[in-house]
Amino acid sequence: MENKYPMNQRRLRANIHIRELASTVVLDHKKFIQPLFVNQNLTERKDVPGMGDIWSDTIISVKETIKSDMKNGVTKFLLFPVPKDKYDQDFNFDFAVKVVKEIKAEFNSNIWLACDLCLCSYTSHGHCGILSPDHSRLLNAPTVSLLSDYALKLARAGADCIAPSDMTDGRIKAIRQILDNYELDHVSIMSYSSKFSSQYYGPFRDACDSAPNSHGLKNRKTYQISPQNLNDALESSFRDAAEGADMLMVKPAALYNDIISAIKQNTNKPVAAYHVSGEYASIELMANAGLLDKEKAHIETWTSLVRSGADIVISYASRHAKEWISRIEM
């Protein structure tokens, strides 16, 4: 007799139990990192426009945020310090150092604290490093040397990990060297190794007061990677790994699943996917318009990142990961 049900795929979709058994992606909140904004200009915590329930903290309120996040199962954080003053030279990193010190004094090894390392919240022109006098170019060597000094200060303050997001060449090697020279060899480096020149950083730049506003260089295209260049993303990532990056990163995340897979398949370093502010805000906007369920949209997005090969997820909704993952079935 002829088989009436050839190639039946629906048996494996028939109920929640068999779907769980058959799934190839299992999300785990322990793989998530929560970003934190700490802004020296604030006297109380303040919402980030476009980002729903994401806010910037003061140096005081950030401790309350971390306490509450820990109750929700978050133990890994990525800190973005935003200083009050802007500089072209004689940079002062005291605020960032103070934030790291105070957080680590309170939470010690109960949390893992990575600190973003960049200059765009510091410079008067909003670029990620030092510009030439006519503002036509971002200068590599002086930027790397300043970033290395900054990394040393953050590591001495107690940061568990330094996360350079500036995109100059050779910074990973220089940072690794200075950390090792000062017996900070235990401090890890998570490189923003595939950071694309993207439209999706808008809400973040508002929060960190870091949009480029120079009369010379108008955008970050001469240092961030073109979305049209896969080779550059691969070369930059392997170069950073060779220079001593412990972890690699792809950013933005959900539009760059192909990059995540390609890097994952060609390295043994943990790969982090950073679902950035504009990606987060897109979900927020659609949810507010009644076009999708925000929680399920995040779960679906995170699933796609892990399915592509991400070992680590950096999401503004990490503080909900434990609860959402346990409650929501796909």
Ligand code: PBG
């Ligand atoms: C700064 C930095 C940016 C982000 C992380 N570090 C923005 C930029 O490069 O302009 C983006 C994060 C986000 O959008 O969530 N170098």
Ligand code: ZN
């Ligand atoms: Zn920057």
